[in-house]
Amino acid sequence: MDRRWKVMTDQKASRELRVAIAGLGSIGTKIATALDQGIEGLTLSAVAVRDPAKHQTFLNDLRRAPQVLPIDQLGEAADIVVECAPSSQLRAIVEPAVKRGKAAVVVSVGGLLDNFDLVDLARANGGRIIVPTGALIGLDAVNAAAIGTIHSVKMVTRKPIDGLKGAPFIVQNNIDIDNLREPLKLFEGTAREAAKGFPANLNVAVALSLAGVGPDRTSVQIWADPTVTRNVHRIEVEADSARFSMSIENIPSENPKTGLITALSVIALLRKQRAALCVGT
Numbered sequence: 001m002d003r004r005w006k007v008m009t010d011q012k013a014s015r016e017l018r019v020a021i022a023g024l025g026s027i028g029t030k031i032a033t034a035l036d037q038g039i040e041g042l043t044l045s046a047v048a049v050r051d052p053a054k055h056q057t058f059l060n061d062l063r064r065a066p067q068v069l070p071i072d073q074l075g076e077a078a079d080i081v082v083e084c085a086p087s088s089q090l091r092a093i094v095e096p097a098v099k100r101g102k103a104a105v106v107v108s109v110g111g112l113l114d115n116f117d118l119v120d121l122a123r124a125n126g127g128r129i130i131v132p133t134g135a136l137i138g139l140d141a142v143n144a145a146a147i148g149t150i151h152s153v154k155m156v157t158r159k160p161i162d163g164l165k166g167a168p169f170i171v172q173n174n175i176d177i178d179n180l181r182e183p184l185k186l187f188e189g190t191a192r193e194a195a196k197g198f199p200a201n202l203n204v205a206v207a208l209s210l211a212g213v214g215p216d217r218t219s220v221q222i223w224a225d226p227t228v229t230r231n232v233h234r235i236e237v238e239a240d241s242a243r244f245s246m247s248i249e250n251i252p253s254e255n256p257k258t259g260l261i262t263a264l265s266v267i268a269l270l271r272k273q274r275a276a277l278c279v280g281t
């Protein structure tokens with residue numbers, strides 16, 4: 001190879017941020033595909049999967065095969081580790097990454113509340129924990145309002161039955177949602193309580209709370225609604241700088257609990273890492 005060309009490609013490679021993905025489910029596969037197709041300044045360096053055989057075809061079809069590593073080794077192989085596994089795996093993914101001063105993008109945000117010391121660990125080691133807007137909307141405005149004073153944040157979520165089935169709150173309280181004919185209010189409380197009762201269904205409430213007034217002051221209502229086909233979130237914020245209402249109707253992905261826009265939100269966040277033009281906070 002021409003030496004000058006080799007130096008140029010080596011320099012390009014050294015400027016590239018390596019991204020690893022933990023969990024190749026509904027969200028992770030879409031992010032891996034987007035990285036493989038090309039995101040400016042980023043390469044997909046590694047993935048962690050629970051069952052490698054299940055993902056072999058997907059991995060073979062990628063243009064550049066990433067390494068397949070155990071979840072706790074992704075931080076060694078990447079500058080940014082994207083967590084998109086069940087929240088039970090959050091600590092095993094994020095801790096080794098932030099200890100090495102790497103960035104961890106966390107989608108299982110609900111799981112952060114019981115592992116909040118990871119934020120201190122990241123701070124102590126020059127790492128970062130980044131929560132994307134995910135299946136929500138307007139966290140830029142909530143962040144901005146929180147610089148001033150936010151008086152209240154209220155969120156009402158309506159989900160189809162399949163988007164809520166199996167949630168611990170429903171199981172523990174023996175609530176039959178399978179035969180509902182009209183909307184049923186399942187829960188009213190704080191974002192922290194919502195994350196406990198609905199760990200795989202209400203990450204959005206926790207993301208909203210972390211952007212604004214925290215998990216104990218963010219009010220959440222959850223409805224099981226047989227009349228909707230989308231995951232619907234409506235938010236009202238009252239602050240000294242502004243009053244705003246936002247709502248989003250998410251088309252469920254192949255995982256009915258997860259809106260399609262979640263993976264796109266992470267891809268948009270990744271695109272900003274090295275883009276010459278960044279829009280939105």
Ligand SMILES: NC(=O)C1=CN([C@@H]2O[C@H](COP(=O)(O)OP(=O)(O)OC[C@H]3O[C@@H](n4cnc5c(N)ncnc54)[C@H](O)[C@@H]3O)[C@@H](O)[C@H]2O)C=CC1
Nearest residue numbers: 023024025026027048049050085108134135200203255258
């Ligand atoms: N922040 C947000 O707005 C949203 C967050 N979420 C959360 O994102 C996370 C991922 O969601 P989906 O992709 O829909 O879930 P999914 O169930 O489709 O995918 C999770 C993947 O993780 C894999 N996995 C499980 N244990 C693993 C291990 N030990 N090592 C490696 N891989 C492992 C599973 O095999 C599966 O492929 C969930 O915690 C979900 O609650 C979902 C929607 C919105």
Ligand SMILES: O=C([O-])CC(=O)C(=O)O
Nearest residue numbers: 135201203204231258259
């Ligand atoms: O927050 C979550 O876990 C998922 C959700 O509500 C959505 O995708 O709309």
